[in-house]
Amino acid sequence: MQGFAESFASAAMLILTGDPALWEIVALSLRVSLTAVAIAALIGFPLGAALAVGRFPGRGAAIVCVNALMGLPPVVVGLAVYLMLSASGPLGVLQLLYTPAAMIAAQAVLVTPIVAALTRSAVEGLAAEYDEQLRSLGIGRLGAIPTLLWEARPALATAALAGFGRAIAEVGAVLIVGGNINHATRVMTTTIALETSKGNLHLALALGALLILLALAVNAAVAALGARPREALHA
Amino acid sequence: MRDLAWDAEAPPLVACHDLRFSAGGAVRLEVPRLHLRAGAPTAVLGPNGAGKSLLLRLLHGLIAPQEGRVIAAPEVRQAMVFQRPVLLRRSVAANLDYALRAAGEGRRARRARLPDLLSQFGFAASARQPARTLSGGEQQRLALVRALATAPDVLFLDEPTASLDPAATHAIETLLAQADAQGTKIVIVTHDPGQARRLGGEVLLLNRGRIAERTPATQFFAAPRSPEGRAYLSGALLL
Ligand SMILES: Nc1ncnc2c1ncn2[C@@H]1O[C@H](COP(=O)(O)OP(=O)(O)OP(=O)(O)O)[C@@H](O)[C@H]1O
Ligand SMILES: [Mg+2]
Numbered sequence: 001m002q003g004f005a006e007s008f009a010s011a012a013m014l015i016l017t018g019d020p021a022l023w024e025i026v027a028l029s030l031r032v033s034l035t036a037v038a039i040a041a042l043i044g045f046p047l048g049a050a051l052a053v054g055r056f057p058g059r060g061a062a063i064v065c066v067n068a069l070m071g072l073p074p075v076v077v078g079l080a081v082y083l084m085l086s087a088s089g090p091l092g093v094l095q096l097l098y099t100p101a102a103m104i105a106a107q108a109v110l111v112t113p114i115v116a117a118l119t120r121s122a123v124e125g126l127a128a129e130y131d132e133q134l135r136s137l138g139i140g141r142l143g144a145i146p147t148l149l150w151e152a153r154p155a156l157a158t159a160a161l162a163g164f165g166r167a168i169a170e171v172g173a174v175l176i177v178g179g180n181i182n183h184a185t186r187v188m189t190t191t192i193a194l195e196t197s198k199g200n201l202h203l204a205l206a207l208g209a210l211l212i213l214l215a216l217a218v219n220a221a222v223a224a225l226g227a228r229p230r231e232a233l234h235a
Numbered sequence: 236m237r238d239l240a241w242d243a244e245a246p247p248l249v250a251c252h253d254l255r256f257s258a259g260g261a262v263r264l265e266v267p268r269l270h271l272r273a274g275a276p277t278a279v280l281g282p283n284g285a286g287k288s289l290l291l292r293l294l295h296g297l298i299a300p301q302e303g304r305v306i307a308a309p310e311v312r313q314a315m316v317f318q319r320p321v322l323l324r325r326s327v328a329a330n331l332d333y334a335l336r337a338a339g340e341g342r343r344a345r346r347a348r349l350p351d352l353l354s355q356f357g358f359a360a361s362a363r364q365p366a367r368t369l370s371g372g373e374q375q376r377l378a379l380v381r382a383l384a385t386a387p388d389v390l391f392l393d394e395p396t397a398s399l400d401p402a403a404t405h406a407i408e409t410l411l412a413q414a415d416a417q418g419t420k421i422v423i424v425t426h427d428p429g430q431a432r433r434l435g436g437e438v439l440l441l442n443r444g445r446i447a448e449r450t451p452a453t454q455f456f457a458a459p460r461s462p463e464g465r466a467y468l469s470g471a472l473l474l
Contacts, residue, residue: 133321
């Protein structure tokens with residue numbers, strides 16, 4: 001086992017020299033999580049808006065469910081997606097298990113409730129404010145959804161960033177459905193877990209540092225959106 | 236302003252029959268019959284809680300009557316301006332464009348009309364400004380221009396100048412006079428007797444959810460017919 005200071009030094013070297021193995025892992029992480037968030041947004045934005053303005057039986061229960069699903073443990077999501085994609089599962093024929101596609105699916109499942117729940121609360125507030133004005137302009141309840149989503153765009157950006165933060169940092173779901181295969185499905189979090197257990201601390205430290213930087217960047221972006229509500233709202 | 240005439244033969248633009256609305260365990264509005272026809276403005280006066288906003292929202296179709304009917308032909312175009320302007324979080328121009336599109340105007344027609352609208356109503360310089368950064372008075376004027384952009388047959392306004400200074404109030408009233416001259420029927424709730432007088436139409440006095448009297452404005456302010464009218468003008472009409 002290397003010394004602590006030594007590990008830090010070689011971790012810094014890995015980042016600064018742009019080590020190809022390191023960047024391959026970072027690139028796959030970004031690709032998987034960004035795609036998952038894009039899918040989650042595609043589903044979560046309209047779903048959240050529909051929950052906010054819809055008047056249908058079971059709406060209250062649906063909102064409780066979506067809110068509860070925000071806290072889904074990643075390993076449980078991983079297990080569920082694994083069962084769906086495994087050879088004997090209903091989607092087994094797609095042969096997606098242990099591919100980035102499976103990881104994207106798992107993270108999308110994990111993140112969609114977060115995006116939908118945050119979208120719902122943002123759109124609900126706006127809908128109350130805009131309801132009579134939009135109906136006066138002749139726009140129906142469902143027709144108002146695109147308008148409300150556009151009006152809520154800073155909150156939606158925040159929701160997407162929150163989802164990205166969750167996706168990039170989780171390890172359980174991608175580990176189960178991705179398998180942590182070298183040069184194929186290895187992402188930052190799964191690599192950290194593996195390399196740490198192997199005692200290969202410098203790669204783990206380098207990836208950990210990059211993860212923290214990413215988390216900081218995401219939070220700074222959220223704060224920037226929140227700190228300038230007026231400008232952001234009119235952007 | 237056109238002369239004070241309400242053609243009793245013309246079909247009403249909006250009407251209601253046997254209208255009743257209860258909320259919170261009490262009857263808040265009871266209007267057996269009200270016909271609003273094209274012509275000079277109608278100023279709805281009355282104390283707080285009289286049911287003025289309720290009447291406007293029922294007539295405009297924002298709430299459904301529990302009893303009775305509101306009759307509004309679909310070809311009669313309506314618009315409404317609220318006490319607090321609700322502008323979209325977009326530019327001034329985009330707010331107007333949105334209303335035109337909601338009214339079914341095509342892209343090309345909108346692109347042709349928008350610059351004219353903006354300059355005609357004094358928003359050319361602020362066309363690209365975020366609408367919510369306008370002053371309160373400017374926001375209300377934009378809300379009114381947005382309502383007028385589709386040339387409505389009936390325009391409802393609920394205390395549109397309640398929080399505006401005299402200059403902004405004057406700007407609103409000027410636009411209302413223009414719209415009136417162009418044939419838009421104006422139905423305005425106001426607590427300002429001076430405003431009702433300046434608009435120069437008729438007064439509809441509501442009290443406790445009922446129409447206490449409906450009289451031409453000049454007559455109302457000279458000699459109201461109802462005891463409620465006299466009490467209102469002397470400041471003694473309370474719920
Ligand atoms: N949804 C509701 N539930 C209970 N009460 C209601 C509801 N809507 C209106 N009311 C009551 O009906 C009455 C009339 O309300 P409305 O808003 O029409 O008054 P208004 O004449 O516009 O008063 P103001 O001059 O203060 O605006 C009020 O007493 C109000 O509390
Ligand atoms: Mg009112």
